[in-house]
Amino acid sequence: MTDKKPNVTANPTKPMELFESPVNALHGDHSVQAEMMQDYAKLVLAIAKQPNALIQMQTGYWTDQINLLENFSLRALGQPAKPVAAPAHDDKRFKDPEWTDSPAFDTIKQSYLSAVSHARDLIKVLDGLDDKTRRRIEFNLRQMADALSPTNFPMLNPEVIRATIDAKGVNLTKGAQHVVDDFVRGNGRLNPELTDRSAFDVGRNLATTPGKVVYQNDVMQLIQYAPSTEAVRQRPILIVPSWINKFYILDLSEKNSFVRWLISEGYTVFIISWVNPDKRHADKTFGDYMKMGPLTAIEQITALTGETSVNTAGYCIGGTLLATTVAVMAARNDTRIASVTYLTTLVDFSDPGDMAVFTSDAHLEELEHETAKNGYLDASVMAETFSMLRANDLVWSVAIKSYFLGQEPVPFDLLFWNADSTRMPGGLHMSYLRDMYRDNRLVQAGGIVVDGVPVDLRQIRTPTYILSTREDHIAPWRSTYAATRIYGGDTTFVLAGSGHVGGVVNPATSKKYGYWTNPALRSTPEEWLAEAQHAPGSWWVHWRDWLLNHAGDLVPARQPGEHGSTIEDAPGSYVKRAS
Numbered sequence: 001m002t003d004k005k006p007n008v009t010a011n012p013t014k015p016m017e018l019f020e021s022p023v024n025a026l027h028g029d030h031s032v033q034a035e036m037m038q039d040y041a042k043l044v045l046a047i048a049k050q051p052n053a054l055i056q057m058q059t060g061y062w063t064d065q066i067n068l069l070e071n072f073s074l075r076a077l078g079q080p081a082k083p084v085a086a087p088a089h090d091d092k093r094f095k096d097p098e099w100t101d102s103p104a105f106d107t108i109k110q111s112y113l114s115a116v117s118h119a120r121d122l123i124k125v126l127d128g129l130d131d132k133t134r135r136r137i138e139f140n141l142r143q144m145a146d147a148l149s150p151t152n153f154p155m156l157n158p159e160v161i162r163a164t165i166d167a168k169g170v171n172l173t174k175g176a177q178h179v180v181d182d183f184v185r186g187n188g189r190l191n192p193e194l195t196d197r198s199a200f201d202v203g204r205n206l207a208t209t210p211g212k213v214v215y216q217n218d219v220m221q222l223i224q225y226a227p228s229t230e231a232v233r234q235r236p237i238l239i240v241p242s243w244i245n246k247f248y249i250l251d252l253s254e255k256n257s258f259v260r261w262l263i264s265e266g267y268t269v270f271i272i273s274w275v276n277p278d279k280r281h282a283d284k285t286f287g288d289y290m291k292m293g294p295l296t297a298i299e300q301i302t303a304l305t306g307e308t309s310v311n312t313a314g315y316c317i318g319g320t321l322l323a324t325t326v327a328v329m330a331a332r333n334d335t336r337i338a339s340v341t342y343l344t345t346l347v348d349f350s351d352p353g354d355m356a357v358f359t360s361d362a363h364l365e366e367l368e369h370e371t372a373k374n375g376y377l378d379a380s381v382m383a384e385t386f387s388m389l390r391a392n393d394l395v396w397s398v399a400i401k402s403y404f405l406g407q408e409p410v411p412f413d414l415l416f417w418n419a420d421s422t423r424m425p426g427g428l429h430m431s432y433l434r435d436m437y438r439d440n441r442l443v444q445a446g447g448i449v450v451d452g453v454p455v456d457l458r459q460i461r462t463p464t465y466i467l468s469t470r471e472d473h474i475a476p477w478r479s480t481y482a483a484t485r486i487y488g489g490d491t492t493f494v495l496a497g498s499g500h501v502g503g504v505v506n507p508a509t510s511k512k513y514g515y516w517t518n519p520a521l522r523s524t525p526e527e528w529l530a531e532a533q534h535a536p537g538s539w540w541v542h543w544r545d546w547l548l549n550h551a552g553d554l555v556p557a558r559q560p561g562e563h564g565s566t567i568e569d570a571p572g573s574y575v576k577r578a579s
Contacts, residue, residue, distance in 0.1 A: 004132075010130035019188040019526035021471050039136050046126040050090070054162035059123040062299045064114040068107050082197075090471070093151045093392060098158035103159050108150050116145045127390045139357045146391045151400065160404045167406070174406030182402075185386040189380075192398045194419050199411035202420075203571055206413060207248035211570035212560035213273075215300045219292045220282065221572040222300055225259060227557035229266045234552030235338055236305050237266040240294050242316035243274035246420055249505060252314065252413045256507050258540070265544055267551070268558050270301050270310075272318075272421070274575040281425040284374025286324070286432060287450045287467040295324045302396065304563050311550055315504070316475065319345025323483075324442065326460050328453045336516050339550040341465040341543065343504050344475045347457060347501060353473060354389055364430070372425030379421035386418075389473045390431040397448035414501060443486065461489040465546055469496045469503030469538055492546060493521060495532065496539045508540040515539040 047054050050281040057086075064084045071081035087094050087109075094100075099109050123129075123138055141466035150156040154164070154172075163171045178193070187190050201208050211225035239259070241247040242477035250271070251259040262269050272293055275281070292310070301310050314322030326340055346352060371377045387394040401407045441447030464487050477495055484493050496503040497513030506513055518532035535542070560566055 019069065024185060026340060031237040032362045032366050035136070035360060036140065039133055039140070042129060042133055043123070043126070043137055047122075050126055050127060053122055053125050057118045058194075060121075061115060061414055062396045063110065063115075063116045065120075068110055068114070072076065072103050072107045072112075075106070084108045084112060085117060091392075092397070096159045098162075102158065104191050105156075108156060112150050113150075117124065119145070132356065135354070135362070136357050139354055143388065143391060146152065146396060148459075149392075149396065152396055154404050157400070160215045161503075163405050171406030173401035178402045180408070191380075193397070193409045194394070194400060195412040195415035197416060200413060200416045200572055202246075202248060202368060202576055203569075206253065206416070207251045207571035207575065208254065209251050209257055209263065209324060209570065211571040212566035213570065214560055214564065214566055214573070215246070215296075216567055216572075217292050217296065218283070219275050219277075219289060220297070221275075221567070222297050222576045223271050223273055223572060224304070224558075224560040225269045225271075225570065226266065226560055227264055227266075228260075228263050230557055231554040232266050232268050232557045233548075234555050235307060235309060235311055235550065236270060236558075237262065237311040237313065238273040238294065238297055238301055238320045238545075240297075240312065240314040240318040241272060241274070242318045242425065243289070244317055245277075245421060245423065246417065247273045248571060248575060249414075249417050249501065251571070252417065252505065256505055258414075258505060260401055261508055261540065261579070266554070269298065270306065272297055273574045275574045276422045277376050277425045278423070279375035281428075282371075283413070283427050284425045285428055286321070286435075286448075287404060289428060290321060290325050290328065290450055294322060295329075306563075309336050311339045311341075311547065313341035313343065314339050314345060315343040316345060316500070319343060320347060320442070321435070323347050323457060323460070324448075324450055324455055326462055327455045327457050329451055330459045330461065331453045333458070337462055337465045339465070339547070341467065341547075342480075342483070344469055344472055344480065345483075345485065345499050346475045346480055349436050350439055350445045350482070351444070351476065351479045353472065353476040355437065357387055358455045359433050361438075364433060364438065365425055367433070368426075368430055371424075371430060375377065375426045377424040377426060377429050379423050382424065383419070383421045386474070394544060395501050414505070457483075457486050458488055460487045463489055463550060464485075464491045465543060466493045467504070467543065468489065468493070469499055471497070472498040472503070474500045478525040481528065482520045483522075491521060492519070493528065494539050494542060503539075506538045506540070506543075508538045509536050511536065513538075515542065517542065 014312050071084065076082040094109050099105050106499040119141060120138065123134060123141065129137070142174050154160045160171075179190070182191050182193060183189070185193070209225055210225050213221045214224045215222040239247075239250060241250060251257045254260060259269055259271060274293075276285070277454070298310055302308060312322055312326075322340060323342065323345065328336055329335075329337060352359075367377060367381070370381065402409070435441045435448050441457070441459065442455065445456040445458060448455050466480065466483055468475065468480040470477055472480075483494060484491050495516040496506065497515065498506065505511060514534055514536045515538070516529065516532035516534050520531060522531070
């Protein structure tokens with residue numbers, strides 16, 4: 001009997017092939033799950049090719065842990081200790097004093113923050129990851145890190161522990177009932193209640209500024225508001241809000257209504273209220289929304305007021321639509337827009353922030369499949385997306401208060417509006433995500449064609465006011481600043497404090513946030529900010545002074561319907577269509 005030698009492969013597998021094969025195997029699968037697996041495989045491969053980075057990360061982390069143990073001993077003896085890690089200035093999770101005063105909870109907090117910090121640093125220094133993959137990995141790491149925060153575990157959260165002892169566990173019983181209620185409301189999906197919805201009603205205590213619907217078509221109602229002054233500025237103003245949310249973010253309660261304030265300043269105000277679309281709107285395009293939205297509104301306003309031009313303002317995606325409209329009108333030598341104001345608006349999507357995570361090919365294919373069912377994207381999809389962008393504020397803090405502390409939601413008009421989501425027309429939404437977010441075609445001359453016109457934003461000569469907010473997670477201010485290098489007319493850029501909504505809805509009487517101005521439009525946003533002057537209060541005051549230059553003389557106040565019939569009282573019926 002002869003011994004057989006083992007069969008040795010002529011070309012043995014190289015070590016790196018063990019990591020590369022999962023990456024290659026997933027290339028044909030375009031599902032979101034496969035994308036995440038592929039990103040994970042790329043991460044493992046990058047670490048395998050750069051082991052020193054992992055070693056340095058681990059060394060730094062364990063050094064922090066040793067220092068934390070030493071600090072714990074010092075503090076237990078009543079001696080001071082220099083922190084190893086600290087939460088960011090806007091991190092509200094650890095605001096309870098016990099997270100700092102107690103050596104034990106402080107150690108837990110710092111250990112968590114240290115681990116997250118070192119993991120983020122590792123991803124930043126790894127070679128071999130393209131920008132899109134790195135961003136997705138960083139985003140998913142943040143989601144995981146936020147979920148694993150010690151604040152989210154009842155036995156590690158000092159506030160929850162105190163509440164449970166004081167209430168003898170009743171808080172947890174109430175929390176369990178809240179979980180059940182939220183599952184029922186979400187039809188099997190957890191749908192946390194952000195605010196006391198019973199406290200608000202659109203038309204009763206929200207969107208109450210007097211006015212009339214003076215026109216409507218298949219995609220919008222046009223509202224004209226009643227004046228509150230005897231005389232008004234000659235040139236009316238049209239506001240184009242986002243259709244991702246409902247228009248009354250600009251007309252919340254009396255104390256923080258942008259519309260009501262603008263009327264008090266002596267302006268004739270019109271606003272578009274977009275329809276909450278259904279399957280009949282499946283084939284509506286960006287061009288349809290432009291023609292049936294701002295272009296039709298301008299036609300109606302000039303006919304109703306007798307004026308030849310209007311001032312305009314666009315919010316978020318409404319601003320993107322407005323910029324496209326202004327460019328199309330410029331190409332047609334149409335001068336009916338006298339000035340344009342953009343509120344937290346992106347036109348250059350080269351760096352759209354974390355929203356880029358949701359515009360990969362895998363996500364777009366999944367969204368397209370979802371919209372094909374009914375011709376629209378369900379409102380819950382966008383709501384969940386925006387919640388993920390601010391998970392600590394809109395998911396985990398809500399869960400802690402409702403499920404662990406057993407608290408009832410409190411009335412908050414802004415959160416009520418946030419939960420009043422809208423559907424998205426399938427065709428329009430998919431083309432918007434592909435053409436702008438993914439391919440950044442709007443900023444390219446002729447990159448998109450709308451209503452037969454190749455769009456070129458650089459042909460815009462209209463006086464422009466750009467308002468961005470410093471903590472915006474939807475339209476990052478450094479990306480919105482790019483528009484200052486695009487428009488050809490006189491452009492003013494202002495940066496407000498707070499975020500995408502709070503920074504915009506900041507009443508003139510408010511003492512919060514403040515804003516930055518700098519008439520010199522530098523080549524980079526960092527240079528602009530370094531030279532900018534900070535002013536207290538609301539940007540509304542600064543914009544009022546700017547708008548006055550384009551407002552015209554005083555004329556007798558205009559009443560809705562005085563030159564035509566009206567359809568119904570504001571806020572109209574479109575805004576009340578539930579999702």
